[in-house]
Amino acid sequence: MTQNFATSTATRAAAADDRSGRFATLTFERDLAAPLSVLWEVWTAPAARAIWSAPSSAVAVEFLEADTRVGGREVSLCRMEGRPDIRCECGWLALQPEVSSVNYEVISSEGVTQSAALVTADFSGTDERSRLVVTVQLSSLAEDMEAGYRQGFDAELDNLAGVAERTMVLQKVIRAPRSVVWGAWMNAETLPQWWGPEGFSCRTQRIDLRTGGEWVFDMIAPDGTVFPNHHLYHEVRPEERIGYTLLWGENGPKHADAWASFEDQDGATKVTLGMVFTTAAEFQQAKGFGAIELGLQTLGKLERFIISS
Missing domain, CATH: 3.30.530.20 (START domain)
Structure with a gap:
């Protein structure tokens, strides 16, 4: 029994180490045919974020709360037919217009936290073109979220680029x-x-x-x-x-x-x-x-x- 208890404890500890070790740093870059001032507005304005934030046409995003200022937060639900809703909470930690933003992001589903991330966005550009570099420091909790994050952020930033290039x-x-x-x-x-x-x-x-x-x-x-x-x-x-x-x-x-x-x-x-x-x-x-x-x-x-x- 002692051996079984020790084995069980070791197994749980290994599993915990595995969960706590699911860290990843992801980088995404986009060059846009849009002014820097437009890119910043599209990144921060709730009305624009609601347009580009759905990673695909099969996903419907509902914004429950949106307050884009330091200390403010954004809460949204991602809905996809036949799947549980995914809740995303974003909290704004730093906003330097047309230079950088920092926010945390917590993803959960059915009351279980799936991941937490620190998202840093750096902006540069001119009156004609702009560049966005997004760094995501990801910690997966309930499951490994790296692949999903890569796919989701790639799709969202492609959407963002399209929105920025038709925004005035x-x-x-x-x-x-x-x-x-x-x-x-x-x-x-x-x-x-x-x-x-x-x-x-x-x-x-x-x-x-x-x-x-x-x-x-x-x-x-x-x-x-x-x-x-x-x-x-x-x-x-x-x-x-x-x-x-x-x-x-x-x-x-x-x-x-x-x-x-x-x-x-x-x-x-x-x-x-x-x-x-x-x-x-x-x-x-x-x-x-x-x-x-x-x-x-x-x-x-x-x-x-x-x-x-």
């Missing part, structure tokens, strides 16, 4: 407190007064600026051309960010997934407007007709509206 990011620092900027944006009476490029006006049919709400409206160009629009709001975090979908007219085809974020900056407010176009062709077409310049005009109208109010 516009930024402007507005000389007003965040509460004032938010109030001008998320107000059913004031939003239509400034939305759109120079010379454009809005004709609203329905407007409900809350999570689950919508804005159905026409953009009217200076020459009278009418452009039907439909915004569907799926996230509204007061004075922080909004996430919405752009459709071509009421219940029409999807044009883009978009978000706007609002950040305090020494009494002013940094506004970031991001749009992930449905296809690369739509993105190129939008750039071709001057969408960047027209979008910056829209943010300029917002600032003038606030200052004159």
